Amino acid sequence: MADHVHIQEVGLRDGLQSIAAVMPTAAKKRWIKAAYDAGLRYIEVTSFVPPRLLPQLADAAEIVDYALQLEGLTVTALVPNLKGAENALKAGVHRMVAPISVSTQHSLANVRRAPMDMVQEFGRIRECIDAQNAGTTLIAGLSTVFGCTLQGEVPIDDVCNVVRGSLAAGADTVALADTTGHATPTQVQEMIGAVRSVAGERLRSMHFHDTRGMGLANTVIALQNGIREFDASLAGIGGCPHAPGATGNVVTEDLVFMLESMGYRTGISVEGLLACRSILTEALPQEPLYGFIHRAGLPNTYSTHQRVSQ
């Protein structure tokens, strides 16, 4: 029996927060529904940030409410701080990911707090969840793990320290993000080894950007090292406002194609994902979309590979 790999669509958060255009709420709902119909069961649907900072995500509560109606969908939101976590809890998300940037310079630029101050805030979010007996999963989303456009190198020891801190502060799981597209296959292997020695099985998922075309190569290395959960964005939209040149996440449809054709099971239809792209084209006509499978089409051997894997 083939390994299952969980894919979380993050385009609605990471993608939409980093482009100037505002996607209409109705289009976001169509996207969530189409992604769900294509088989996605994990979607990071929004971020609970003040609307004056990110008007693109001002409809966070309404979007969560909509997503919660889809049976079997695990609804995740990003929460930059305690206030955001309170709002996310109120909205009823299943999981929240609180970002902690390991690069001090990136952390200060992004949330005006040093990494260890964010770990303290993380602890307050944990207390808030526990006080409400909410049962919400709390993910430590470590960002700029593989390098930083502001700081340059990010030492592995710094990453491990933040992992230790966030676990002590109550993280259920840890996700590692290559926010700025610095990661190389060699680094991914070393980083997973180092973080696993601290976090064990709580190191759960990877979030790669495809800035320099290595997103899939990095994914293959992470798979070899036991990772079975990955973030991705439909059509690769996304980036980071504080990381110039950091283009979008790994393209969801390309990632699913690669995994399925390697014999992994995702439960997701590539054809279904390709169909979703028209929602982006219509709602964000100015936005560049990415992806190889969209251009080349599925190979004539694709269904055979899928049969082999099942």
Place this chain on the structure above:
Amino acid sequence: MADHVHIQEVGLRDGLQSIAAVMPTAAKKRWIKAAYDAGLRYIEVTSFVPPRLLPQLADAAEIVDYALQLEGLTVTALVPNLKGAENALKAGVHRMVAPISVSTQHSLANVRRAPMDMVQEFGRIRECIDAQNAGTTLIAGLSTVFGCTLQGEVPIDDVCNVVRGSLAAGADTVALADTTGHATPTQVQEMIGAVRSVAGERLRSMHFHDTRGMGLANTVIALQNGIREFDASLAGIGGCPHAPGATGNVVTEDLVFMLESMGYRTGISVEGLLACRSILTEALPQEPLYGFIHRAGLPNTYSTHQRVSQ
């Protein structure tokens, strides 16, 4: 000491043969010189085919003559048949690669000969080299190894049979090409294992197309399996006239960036390669160019990685 990886630029052959525009001979020479100056020491400079079939490469002999003047450059040409090999020998190439398509349908469409008929022709090329005591290296370039847009699946046994045949017919080394962009990381691993059991160390190099974005992922797997020679095209130009949707080769500058940042040594400057792109832009203004590093730039950690690796 870090492993050395040999990169062969094939854009002048695989790239230029599959686009309608004809690059002026003077521009080809500028490209060869700029690639050489960037550190490339292996270039597949042309193909010896009848000019009426490929007017883009009608200057084959002149291009080889120019390339042979660059000290330390290994000059390779593709030869589709004995006649082409005779012309390549006359021109004085160091290496010739004779393609043998493993897919019968692709072979018939491409050269109007079945794979085993091409193996026989390959034997005649070997005899021709030996009769002249030329010392030219003869490479069996197996194409459509991972799938075929016409035939679909290409069984591993068929690949191994063609490898056996070409070795018996006198191949010095074997190269495996994903002509149509079907290869997945899983397949690459299986294929290298199977072919190596037949060819041993004579399995030397891989030629990946990036049709579905997996060129670098496939390269990483090939590296893990001991391959240290790869073909690539500047700016990813290339394809296959008999494989619709088969976009270009792996992008040379992206490949060199990945290898260097993983700690391998290529002897090639990414900056030098990026500078080469302007030759293509000027000589082929209509042609789409590809590549991630060109768009994103080198990360601020790049020189550090290089230092670590040296």
